[in-house]
Amino acid sequence: MQSETKSHVDQLTSPAGHPVTVLRFEGDIASTSKDAVLGTYQALPKATAKLILLDFTKVDYINSSGIALVIQLLIEASNSGQKVYAYGLSAHFVKVFTMVGITKYAGLFPSQAEAMAAL
Amino acid sequence: MSKVKTTNVEVRLPSRMGFEKVAMSTAASVAKLMGFREDRIEDLKTAVAEACINAIEHGNRLNEKLSVGVVMSAGEDSLEVKVIDDGKGMKTQPAKPDIDRKMHGEEDPRGMGMFLIQALVDEAEWVAGTDGKSSYVRLVIRLDKEQA
Numbered sequence: 728m729q730s731e732t733k734s735h736v737d738q739l740t741s742p743a744g745h746p747v748t749v750l751r752f753e754g755d756i757a758s759t760s761k762d763a764v765l766g767t768y769q770a771l772p773k774a775t776a777k778l779i780l781l782d783f784t785k786v787d788y789i790n791s792s793g794i795a796l797v798i799q800l801l802i803e804a805s806n807s808g809q810k811v812y813a814y815g816l817s818a819h820f821v822k823v824f825t826m827v828g829i830t831k832y833a834g835l836f837p838s839q840a841e842a843m844a845a846l
Numbered sequence: 847m848s849k850v851k852t853t854n855v856e857v858r859l860p861s862r863m864g865f866e867k868v869a870m871s872t873a874a875s876v877a878k879l880m881g882f883r884e885d886r887i888e889d890l891k892t893a894v895a896e897a898c899i900n901a902i903e904h905g906n907r908l909n910e911k912l913s914v915g916v917v918m919s920a921g922e923d924s925l926e927v928k929v930i931d932d933g934k935g936m937k938t939q940p941a942k943p944d945i946d947r948k949m950h951g952e953e954d955p956r957g958m959g960m961f962l963i964q965a966l967v968d969e970a971e972w973v974a975g976t977d978g979k980s981s982y983v984r985l986v987i988r989l990d991k992e993q994a
């Protein structure tokens with residue numbers, strides 16, 4: 728019933744010359760998304776993937792279990808010395824992420840271009 | 847004295863994760879018909895989805911023989927949603943999640959559903975069934991005067 732979460736990884740370079748690993752998600756982010764969210768993140772090389780950008784542009788539905796997966800990703804990234812940013816959230820989910828405090832640990836941007844310009 | 851007219855819409859969901867989206871989209875349709883703003887409809891969708899997830903997971907413990915009832919009552923200036931399950935109900939009120947404690951492993955990363963429900967609607971109450979089951983959460987969102 729929940730739409731499967733798809734994810735893929737792109738390697739980009741910011742205008743400032745920093746390598747940025749982009750995790751692009753598609754579908755629902757819910758309790759069934761562990762492999763797509765945490766699994767994809769955990770497969771990244773920790774030594775080189777220091778700036779991580781989460782792309783939520785193609786995500787329509789995120790529930791509290793999905794938010795918990797994002798928090799688990801933030802915990803692991805923090806423990807590995809990685810910085811996490813995100814873009815493409817709807818105004819509603821920007822509000823929800825702010826309410827639960829995620830914005831304290833992950834910078835949110837409206838678009839990929841604005842995120843890349845800041846990294 | 848005139849009686850306020852309400853219109854009821856009811857949905858019955860199987861206790862299977864994912865079916866909360868059926869209640870979510872039905873509530874959104876009712877709210878849209880009532881003239882709620884798009885941002886309030888998004889708030890309602892998340893609150894209804896989280897209430898149904900709690901009912902499926904904690905109330906009915908994913909027992910597919912049990913169903914979750916969702917009753918939407920559209921009044922003149924508010925929409926009430928009751929999400930009913932066969933659990934014993936909540937004994938405590940939801941606590942605000944502490945992101946710092948979560949990040950430091952001192953609090954479970956999960957457990958934000960009830961907080962979101964309370965934060966996103968105008969009224970939220972958890973009522974334990976008198977017979978030890980048929981508990982429900984009752985949510986209300988109100989139309990702002992400028993959008994009514």
